[in-house]
Each structure stands twice: as structure tokens, then as C-alpha cells.
Amino acid sequence: xxxxxxxxxxxxxxxxxxxxxxxxxxxxxxxxxxxxxxxxxxxxxxxxxxxxxxxxxxxxxxxxxxxxxxxxxxxxxxxxxxxxxxxxxxxxxxxxxxxxxxxxxxxxxxxxxxxxxx
Amino acid sequence: xxxxxxxxxxxxxxxxxxxxxxxxxxxxxxxxxxxxxxxxxxxxxxxxxxxxxxxxxxxxxxxxxxxxxxxxxxxxxxxxxxxxxxxxxxxxxxxxxxxxxxxxxxxxxxxxxxxxxxxxxxxxxxxxxxxxxxxxxxxxxxxxxxxxxxxxxxxxxxxxxxxxxxxxxxxxxxxxxxxxxxxxxxxxxxxxxxxxxxxxxxxxxxxxxxxxxxxxxxx
Numbered sequence: 525x526x527x528x529x530x531x532x533x534x535x536x537x538x539x540x541x542x543x544x545x546x547x548x549x550x551x552x553x554x555x556x557x558x559x560x561x562x563x564x565x566x567x568x569x570x571x572x573x574x575x576x577x578x579x580x581x582x583x584x585x586x587x588x589x590x591x592x593x594x595x596x597x598x599x600x601x602x603x604x605x606x607x608x609x610x611x612x613x614x615x616x617x618x619x620x621x622x623x624x625x626x627x628x629x630x631x632x633x634x635x636x637x638x639x640x641x642x
Numbered sequence: 643x644x645x646x647x648x649x650x651x652x653x654x655x656x657x658x659x660x661x662x663x664x665x666x667x668x669x670x671x672x673x674x675x676x677x678x679x680x681x682x683x684x685x686x687x688x689x690x691x692x693x694x695x696x697x698x699x700x701x702x703x704x705x706x707x708x709x710x711x712x713x714x715x716x717x718x719x720x721x722x723x724x725x726x727x728x729x730x731x732x733x734x735x736x737x738x739x740x741x742x743x744x745x746x747x748x749x750x751x752x753x754x755x756x757x758x759x760x761x762x763x764x765x766x767x768x769x770x771x772x773x774x775x776x777x778x779x780x781x782x783x784x785x786x787x788x789x790x791x792x793x794x795x796x797x798x799x800x801x802x803x804x805x806x807x808x809x810x811x812x813x814x815x816x817x818x819x820x821x822x823x824x825x826x827x828x829x830x831x832x833x834x835x836x837x838x839x840x841x842x843x844x845x846x847x848x849x850x851x852x853x854x855x856x857x858x859x860x861x
Binding site: 575630631 | 678679680707709710725726727728749750751754798800801802
């Protein structure tokens, strides 16, 4: 009985510890985070847990060269997704994607993920 | 003759049904908003004196992204998703006093482009009548309009600071230090954990006191 109540108290405290704001988070990407994709690759996308107002994607490849075309933007077909086109003739190797978003509540966020091309 | 009478009654009923809703208009405020801004919108739905409003459906204009809703007591809300994953229609069901009104407030990001947001709404009554507030501004049943203009004051109803605005402002942002945002999120989480731990301690102490007291009183 006492243990049960204590458990409930602990659970309540843990819930209280969660961040106050309903933050938009990165949900999935293509290619997926840490994966190895095959060439050719035409575009990179990042999908978030909530709709976003706007955002950018920048993809850099081997030798830190920028391989994305323009700065990307929200996918017209999905308000929670960013998309950017890639240049042709990409080399095999490690790629890094930097994303920036402005969430619907106005919160600006950035992050990165990586993938490999073979 | 009886047939004529019944047709006349039916026609009168139809007329009455059609004429009734034109009285008090459904409104949306603010009527002016800044582009790309989280804004608190309010849909005001006045009742009719001869029927109870039981449902209000609001079509969200394209480019508007609602993200938080205030639910008035006694009303249930459902969201219908549009093709692009945004909220397409918000539907509230409840029962309004015949001479009452209800306000549905919600937070939504406005489109990045200037223009007019046309708020099409359908109001249903318990007598089966329906008022479609979808017409032009000077019509019998006008849809409410909000003008998105760069000269309108920003609300920033999401509560985020101006630095967020600056960080996301440019279309081609400079590569900021990744640690900046990560650190920010980290400190937010740390505060949460500290508060949580404090809550846990207080909760535990209160529990210990509470568990001891009744036992002492009972024995």
C-alpha cells in the first residue's frame, strides 16, 4: 500500500520533470539517421512531430562541401516535413544534414543528423 | 385543399429555417494579424432565440496552423486533418442556450504571406436548421475575414522570445554553433529535473507525514 502510493508520487514527480513546452521534435528522416543509402540520392527530408512554420536543410558531404541545392523548405504536401534537393554526381562517404525550423509556436530549433552514401 | 395547406406550411417552415440564422453573425478576431506569427484567434458564435446551437464546424484557411485549443465547458472538439497533414476542420459539439453565445479560442500560426484568411463556419441547431457562414462580407451569411498584413502588430502567442525570431529569420541562416540550441534545451531539461526532484522530496515528506498521522490518531 505504502509502496503503491510512493510509486504514484514518483511517477507524478517524473511527469512534472518533463519539459514544460510541447516541443516539436525530429520524428524521421530520409535517408534515416545513421543509415547507409545507395546512390543516386535526389533529396533529403526531415519530418517533425508537429507542423512547422518554416525551416531549412543544408547537406554537406565529404570535404565539407555543400551538396544541397538552395536551402530547402517545407514540403507543400506535408506541413510537418522539410525537403531539399541534392546536386548530382555525389561521392560515396559520410554526409551531414543540418536542419533549422521555426515551430508553429514560434520556437526556433536546430539539429543535425548523419548518413552514409555508398 | 389539405394538400395545398401542408405545402404552404412546409414552405413557411423552410423560409423560417433559412431566415433564422441570419441574425447574429459568427465572428473571428483579430481581424488583422501579422504574417508568420502565432496568434490567439477567437471564434464567437452567438445563439438564436428559437433554437439551440449544437455544432460549430470551422474550416481552417490554408496556411494557418492551429496548435493549441481552449475547450469551453460542455463542448467536445474534434479535428479533421487536411491532405497536407495540417488541421483542416475543427468541429465543436455541445449545446448552447438559445440566447447564449460561446467563444472558441485557439492558437495558430499565420501564413508567411500577406493576404486574407476567410474563416468558413457552419453552425447547426437542434431543430435541424443550419447556417453556413461562407458568403462574401456583404452577404446575408458572411464568412469572417482576418487580413494578414506586415503592418499588423505581432502577438507572439506561442510565448517564444524575440531571439527565436532572429534565429529563424533568414532564409539562408549562418551555421550557428550547434551547442547553442542543445545547451538551451539541456538547461530547460535540467530545470525540469531539479523541479521534479524538489517535488519528489516534498511529495515524499508529505506522504510520510500523512501516513504517520492517521495511524497515531487511530491507535
